Amino acid sequence: MSLFYVNKNAQDNGDHEVHSASCSYLPKKENCHPLGYHTACSTALTAAKKVYPKSNGCYYCSYSSYTAPE
Structure with missing residues (x-):
């Protein structure tokens, strides 16, 4: 299990990134x-979307939940 956070500040495209506590980009x-604490970044992303509906996984620490911007 890992501790996860979501960035309160949106990226330029409006996404709020989900990071693990050990991410160098936290x-x-x-x-x-x-x-x-979550067993996978996918469940952390689900939790983040309850706070910020436009959330996305971090490219570096939550890649399996990352979606490239269009």
Whole structure:
């Protein structure tokens, strides 16, 4: 299980990125909304979408939940 966060600040395309606590691209703590512990980034993404409907996995730490911007 890993601890996940979603970035409170949206990317240029409007997505809020989901990161694991160990990600080197994790935003500053004040910009992170905690999602709790999850066994997979897919369940963390589901939790993030309850807070920010337009959420996406981080390319680097949550690649299996990452969707390339159009």
